[in-house]
Amino acid sequence: AGREEAAAMLSLDFLDDVRRMNKRQLYYQVLNFGMIVSSALMIWKGLMVVTGSESPIVVVLSGSMEPAFHRGDLLFLTNRIEDPIRVGEIVVFRIEGREIPIVHRVLKIHEKQNGDIKFLTKGDNNAVDDRGLYKRGQHWLEKKDVVGRARGFVPYIGIVTILMNDYPKFKYAVLFLLGLFVLVHRE
């Protein structure tokens, strides 16, 4: 009987906390949560403005740039117009009609007087250039295909997003725990 009571008390303790919060506190917690989300979004948008890139941080998804980058590495991008595209740069680009961005290096550029540029890319770890990857009939990439140029990176950290993508249950678990923590945490 003692053991059952202890177990019941442990589970009730948690619920008690929630019940003890009166309505005002609950609204406060929800607002707090909303503020955290808005701040995060603002930081992200701010990064987009500063870097000029629609996706200032990307995760490397393939091994085509090994040994420099591996799956799960995080890349920091800029895409400022003042920085022209030159060979040797690591670009993150999208092929028309495909969602997944590709991280490869610029192999060749042909730029006109007015700044129009067409260029070819290749993964360091690939034997051939990317022409086979481009859309049918497309021989070059253009500025509009570029998400950004890699300016810095940190290894490994992006593995979390890959895990969340590959194992949706993991993603829901993480989100659920995060939401729970923020709602219950008293400040």
Place this chain on the structure above:
Amino acid sequence: FRKNVEDFTGPRERSDLGFVTFDITADILNGKNARLFKYNMVFFLTLIHLQSIFDWNVKQLFLYLSAEYSTKNNALNQVVLWDKIMLRGDNPRLSLKDMKSKYFFFDDGNGLKGNRNITLTLSWNVVPNAGILPLVTGSGHVSVPFPDTYETTKSY
């Protein structure tokens, strides 16, 4: 040596194809001071300062030899002819002889024929263990002039 060969299977139109062979002798130690010399049709690079670029945060260098030139069609063209990954721990002294370009040196059009001013430079991308990814260009360069006529024999 350089030749110009017409007609190759590029993106549909006929484009100029250049052949360049080169020797590279380089000490990739201090970043900025690579000098590229041309001597009797042999291009080589030497370095001046002796300060190691391979510090604790440098994982590898991605070296590439690029040709830069201007044509009627395009104000600026850059083509990577050769590249190499140099990991930390590899010998930072390069002594490569008689290298052929790794990648086809196609122009977008026919701008190599008679082009007197193709500039070759050696550059490298420093890949750290974590941090900024700088692109460094060696401070020397060599000019390669292409002949006015196309090579007629198919001896490549």
